[in-house]
Each structure stands twice: as C-alpha cells, then as structure tokens.
Amino acid sequence: MSALMNEALIGDDPLVIDGIALASRLILGTGGVPSLEVLEQALDASGTAMCTVSMRRATPGGAGSVYDVLAARGIRILPNTAGCRTAREAVLTATLAREALGTDWVKLEVIADDDTLLPDPLELLDAAEQLVAAGFRVLPYTNDDPVLARHLQRAGCVAVMPLGAPIGTGLGILNRHNIELIVAEATVPVILDAGLGTASDAALAMELGCDAVLLASAVTRAQHPARMAAAMRAGVIAGRLAYRAGRIPMRRHALASSPTTGLAEL
C-alpha cells in the first residue's frame, strides 16, 4: 500500500477516541450476516479496528462466537445498548456489557420506536449523563441534530455519532448540512452512524469532515459482504484523503485548466 494510503489509515492520521488511537476509520457493526464465516471475510476485507456487539440472553451450546472472531483479530469490541427504550434499560445493559467484556466503552443506543428506530433524545441524554458519571466512555448514537450533539458533548461523551438516515435504510446522508454543523462545532470525534448504503455515502461522510463511519447493514446485508467491506474501506480512505487535501471551491462558471494565453490564430 502506498505511503499516502498508509497515512490515511494510520501514519500521522489515526482516529483517536478518548486518547486511544485506532488504525481504521471504518467501524463495523456485526449484526445481519448469515454466518460467522461471512463475518470473518467481511472483517478481513474491511481492515476495521473496532466492531460493535450486542448483549442478548445466553443459550446453551453453539460452537464459535463473535467474541472469539474479534479477539482472534485483535479488533476492539464496542458493546452497544441496542434494543433499549429507556435510560434505565440502557444503563443496566451497559453495566452488564462492561462486566461481560471488560471495557468501559459503550455505544449508547436508546431507541424511541420500532418503525423509525430513531434515538429518543430525552432518554439518550439522561442515559449519557448517568453513564459518564459511572465512569463509562460513552459513544452515543444520536439524531442528526447539532443541538443534541452539543448537549451530549457537554455531558462528557467521548464522541458523537449522528445518523445519516434511519438504521438499515441505506438512504445515505439525508441532511448533510446538519452533519456539517455538528462537525464544525465538535470537540470530540464525529462518527457518522447508520443509514449508509454504499461506498460513496461513506466517502461523503468523510469529505464532510466526519472522523469515522460506523455501518453494519450496508456490508452485512450486501449481496457480497466482503466485497462491500472492501469498497467501504476504500470509500472511507478516499473521503478522508479528499477532506485533508482541501477541495477546490465550487464555482458558477467554468475555469479552463489549459493555458488561456498563447492560443494560435486559426
């Protein structure tokens, strides 16, 4: 891989969350894959350094686990509170995840209803405040609302993770203006979380100045998950490089790139 590509991945430009450097700006959710084998192929193609998992009731038996798959690759585990509807449920789930996985990082999700899967802003902020007070490092999945993002930062969250579109929709970034506002004001990493469908969505998120993207369905439910994981990896790198490169301003009229002097009289 070229030096520039390496730089985009790690080099002088790692993703740093709460003082921890991660070697990829692509964070993967692990839900939705048909088998652990397909998940492993997608993980390897993605180059990800951190993945989310959920806490659910244990059942006897069953060989292999997502825990083993991630641990074997040295991929950091980020437990989520998916399925929680109230701050109380989310705090208890985060506490169980900390006990189970030995990490105080948590992707905080507090969902309002099953149709939209949109975050409930009041319960979300309440849970964030409680978890920060209990010593957690909180990465909240939030609406694309600059004001709520501001409140979450003030509450002590170590990142903010606005949605591009509702979970699993693949609609991309519906309100890029709001994402730009969140980025402009952020003092912690902004991670575009949810709603992305394809590699250009991931590239756009990074071009808007997001520090990372978190996606699951776009890869795990693609016809070829490993191929889409590779595409997302390239999209994130491309978008990050473009953001750092300083794009040309948009203009109304054309501007020739060939010399305008020395033209022949024909």
Place this chain on the structure above:
Amino acid sequence: MMLTVNGEARDAPAGTTVLALVALVAADPRGVAVAVDGEVVPKSTWGAVALRDGQAVEILKAVQGG
C-alpha cells in the same frame, strides 16, 4: 427452588450459586454477564452468591449486533 432464568421458569437445587447456573446456561463464560433481580452480579463473586427461591436471573452474552 424455582428461579426465572432468561424469562423461563427453572427448578434448581437450594443453594445453587450464580457460577453453577451460568455453567448450565452458557457453554463458555467469556463474554457473559449476569443480573439478578435487575442488579449486576460481578463475575468475581459468581461462586459466592447463592440464589434464592423466586429470583429472576438474566444471563447475557455478546452476540453479533449493531
């Protein structure tokens, strides 16, 4: 004694510890956490905590998600 384990009624000998119950429910204790009546039981105390009749136990583990 009767317990509610992950939402289902389950008979268990008196004095059953959290550790013993986890061994029955989860093949591998790594990535597992337990709450009894809504309170988290730290893994380091599983062997010392005896369950009582009527308690509700949730045994959770990390699964693919998010």
